[in-house]
Amino acid sequence: MxxxxxxxxxxxxxxxxxxxxxxxxxxxxxxxxxxxxxxxxxxxxxxxVMHSGIYYKPGSLKALNCIGGREEWVAFAQAHGVAHEVCGKIVVAADETEIPGLEKIYRRAHENGLTLSRKITPEEIREIEPECAGVAGIFVPYTGIIDYxxxxxxxxxxxxxxxxxxxxxxxxxxxxxxxxxxxxxxxxxxxxxxxxxxxxxxxxxxxxxxxxxxxxxRIVAFRGDYYRLLVPKVRHLIYPVPDPDFPFLGVHFTRMTNGETECGPNAVFSFKREGYSRSSFSFSDAWNALSFSGTRRFFAQYWQKGLREYQRAFSQKLFHKTLRRLVPSLQANELAPARSGVRALALAPNGELLxxxxxxxxxxxxxxxxxxxxxxxxxxxxxxxxxxxxxxxxxx
Ligand SMILES: Cc1cc2nc3c(=O)[nH]c(=O)nc-3n(C[C@H](O)[C@H](O)[C@H](O)COP(=O)(O)OP(=O)(O)OC[C@H]3O[C@@H](n4cnc5c(N)ncnc54)[C@H](O)[C@@H]3O)c2cc1C
Incomplete structure (x- = not known):
């Protein structure tokens, strides 16, 4: 043996x-x-994306390992010729209601020692990303992209x-x-x-x-769909202020290491753990998830947002509407459906995501x-x- x-x-x-x-x-x-x-x-x-670590609870495994891991990837990529770039990102408040959320991210970035993260004005947003509009933003120089x-x-x-x-x-x-x-x-x-x-x-x-x-x-699968940007309207990475009542970062613009820009991902419950299309279905995976009290409680808590995510998953028009909050000049025909990924999220029996x-x-x-x-x-x-x-x- x-x-x-x-x-x-x-x-x-x-x-x-x-x-x-x-x-x-x-x-x-x-x-x-x-x-x-x-x-x-x-x-x-x-x-x-090589995340900076601005979102995570100080002292958590996510915060500590994200910051250390990102630095290790940059060293690894440099040593072994893996495509990557530390290009920075902006987080943008599209309107006044998002400013408290933006402030919270800013404070957390500094609590996590990411002290070069700085607040930016609408004019500075335009200097960094000419097609992006917002009432306030944060520039995070640590964020990067890599070919994982x-x-x-x-x-x-x-x-x-x-x-x-x-x-x-x-x-x-x-x-x-x-x-x-x-x-x-x-x-x-x-x-x-x-x-x-x-x-x-x-x-x-x-x-x-x-x-x-x-x-x-139990692991529950959430699919994330992407669109591809057909025109070069975004230089680097543009993120919204995450919805504080929904445990995902929100659809964003990401330049990949191959030079293309992707928009997404959304977050919809997947009826198949490795299901990469909107119609993917596995009876055993669906039963495993839906017979679990954690999934049912999660749905009970987030049903309205979940429903909206579902509608958006089937409607390019709604996806486009969300993206236009950050890039108002974006036209619907400048987006093409692209790939999907599926996230593994561990749900506790009480419906909370670990x-x-x-x-x-x-x-x-x-x-x-x-x-x-x-x-x-x-x-x-x-x-x-x-x-x-x-x-x-x-x-x-
Ligand atoms: C849409 C999406 C966007 C994301 N964006 C980012 C991002 O930008 N930055 C970031 O840091 N994170 C991001 N994440 C999260 C990140 O990709 C995951 O947290 C990470 O890839 C988890 O890695 P893993 O090795 O645990 O899982 P996986 O990459 O899923 O690897 C697990 C492997 O185990 C194998 N496996 C399973 N069962 C068996 C078996 N019985 N025998 C043998 N092999 C088995 C699978 O085939 C698989 O290859 C994103 C995730 C998704 C889905």
Whole structure:
């Protein structure tokens, strides 16, 4: 039976970053990814933003890992020629009612030590983004963009060069605890590993259950659709002030590393965990989510906003209307439907979204139960934390 010191489930940014942070620890590592390539789900379908850390509660895992992780990505991208740019972003209040929310973000940015974030006037907004209009804004110089998929390809390459194994097309189907580790059935093979890290994104709760755990929270999938901007009206990144009553950042304009600008993502409940179109449906995923008290309570709390998000998901006109609040000159025919991504969000039975990153551990395993945005930005920092937890576990 092939034997390794550490087995890692998931070839997204968190799993690969964990392996990357363990690469020189003198351990034999294996990563199993069920798809044929790395970063096939959340990591490769996100906005490609390296977030600054301005939104998160001071001292939270999100705040700490976002700031550290972003700096590590910039160093990694520079060292390995991964496309990236620290271009900064603006957060814009479209009208007076959004100013208290903007002030709150400004205060939080400074509480998190991001002291170069500064308030900007409507004239300065126009200097930075000539087509953007707002009554006030914040310029955040720390934010950047990166090609996360390319970064994952590079980490795979480095791991393989160092003699570790990263296998694609190898879904982990069963985990069996043994006295000295795990027997892991992945693809058509059974492996023995001493310690295990599970970084399975949309399937985090399922892998935890395979390990005999019974997490209270369940992963619920929220799709985010993007439109592509057909005219060069945006230079960098433009974000709205997030709705304080809805746990998402709001649709924004993002220049990607390939030079295109994308607008989105919205946030709609997805009837399929890996469903990337508006009609995607899986009976078992839908049943799993809808039979859970947390989902029903979440819907009861957010039904009005959820309904509006649904309408917008099917109406380019409504999407356009939202975007025009930030870029008034934007015409409907300057947008074309583009790709979608699906977020894995952990919901508690009381309907609350788990706000921070969540790890659960056993004697020989670490499970990443909740790694929502900014987990791509934070991946190298989260990976370091998981690596430390793994190193502290017995291997005898
Ligand atoms: C639309 C959208 C926009 C976002 N924008 C940003 C952003 O701009 N910046 C940011 O920082 N974050 C962003 N995020 C969040 C970020 O992308 C995720 O938090 C991050 O990618 C999570 O990484 P992961 O490795 O945990 O999950 P994933 O990337 O989903 O990787 C998990 C991997 O595990 C594999 N897997 C699952 N089950 C098994 C199994 N049984 N066997 C083997 N393999 C398995 C999956 O195939 C998958 O490849 C966004 C997310 C979405 C969806």
């Amino acid at each position: 092939p034997t390794f010191d550490v087995g890692i489930v998931g070839g997204g940014c968190v799993g690969l970053a964990t392996a990357y942070q363990l690469r020189d620890a003198g351990l034999k590592i294996i990563v199993w990814e069920k798809e044929a390539e790395p970063a096939f789900h959340q990591t490769g379908r996100n906005s490609g 998929r390319a970064a994952c390809v590079k980490m795979t390459e480095i791991l393989r060069q160092k003699g570790h194994k990263v296998i694609f097309g190898a879904p982990v189907k069963a985990l069996k605890r043994q006295t000295d580790g795990y027997a892991v059935h992945a693809g058509n093979e059974t492996y023995r590993v001493g310690r295990l890290a599970a970084c399975a994104g949309l399937w985090a709760d399922k892998i935890a259950r395979m390990d005999g755990l019974n997490p209270e929270a 706000d921070d990153f969540v790890f659960i551990e056993t004697e020989r395993s670490v499970h990443v139960l909740n790694a929502p945005s900014p987990a791509a930005t934070a991946a190298l920092a989260i990976g370091r934390q998981i690596a430390e937890k793994i190193l502290n576990k017995t291997n005898s």
